[in-house]
Amino acid sequence: MSxxxxxxxxxxLMLIALAIALYPLPMMAFILVVSSPGGVWKGLxxxxxxxxxxxxxxxxxxxxxGGEPPSPRSPPGVAALAAKLAIGVWLVAYGVRRYRRLKVRAVRDTTSKPSRMExxxxxxxxxxxxLLQPWGMVAAGATTVIQADTSHSTTYLALLGFCLLASSGLLAAELxxxxxxxxxxxxxxxxxxxxEGHKDEAIVFVCLLLGMWLTAQSIYELTG
Structure with a gap:
């Protein structure tokens, strides 16, 4: 790998991990988990x-x-790029759909008191x-890990950084x-x-930004 x-x-990897960390639904549930009785152990x-x-x-x-990245023009390499493109398009479509739902919900009262999750x-x-892990984004990470070359020790550091960054909000709340x-x-x-009052905006922002990045990059690599 050059x-x-x-x-x-x-x-x-870092952009995908950041998107996972900023996705609000897991953190919202986690806060209720750690705030419940025995929450520290449940949070762990x-x-x-x-x-x-x-x-x-x-x-x-x-x-x-096997820890060896496939050639970009090989069938596995093209399949990985096609999968990343499909995920990017899906994220954009999902973000657009959530944005349209925002207009419908704008007339409703979205304020709510935090409840306890038992x-x-x-x-x-x-x-x-x-259940709450954003599996679409995790799948995007998987299509990127296909490019990993485990013959270089720095690759393991990058993969560790991906896991830690994707979990950074949860780790900070637990500590x-x-x-x-x-x-x-x-x-x-x-x-x-x-x-709770801003989750839809956050979801739209994260999905559109990551989706457009993955889509544009995949098209560039497939046609370049």
Whole structure:
């Protein structure tokens, strides 16, 4: 892998990870999980399941490629780009649909008081993490990991950075609850109230931005 290809892969991974971190729905649910009784342990289970999903996806992709990126013009390389293009188009379409729904909801009262989420056990919290992970964006990450060359140690650092950045908001909230539980619970619940009123705008922004990037880049690489 050339330095240009490696840099492009890392840029894609970091942008996708940032989009995952900014996607509001998992964080909104996580705040309610860590604010419930025994929330620190449930939050830890949520994060571990979240990270496990990312690691498993990466491991599966690397197992299929053998850690060697396919040639861009080979059938696997073209298929990966086509899949990334399809994901990008889907994200754009989803963002446009959410934007149209914003106009319908504009006349409604969107204010709500944060409620408590009764998650019965850490296992339930882990299951919630699996359900709420933005799998479309994770799939976009998988199509990028296909380009990873595991013969270079820096590749592992890039993959680790992807996992940590995608989980950064959850990790920060969990640590806040561990070291300052009372202040954290109050501020996190207030943050969730704010997010509840702006989640649709955030979803539209994240999906459109990432979708247009993936679409444009995939078309460029397929036609270049």
């Amino acid at each position: 330095s240009h290809d490696w840099g492009a892969m890392v840029l894609d 289970a949520f994060i571990l399941a979240w990270l496990a999903n990312l690691v498993v996806v990466i491991a599966i992709v690397l197992a299929l490629t 998650v019965g056990s850490p296992w339930a919290a882990a299951g919630l993490a699996v 806040y609850m561990v070291f300052a539980p009372e202040a954290a619970q109050d501020r996190l619940l207030r943050m969730r109230t704010w997010m």
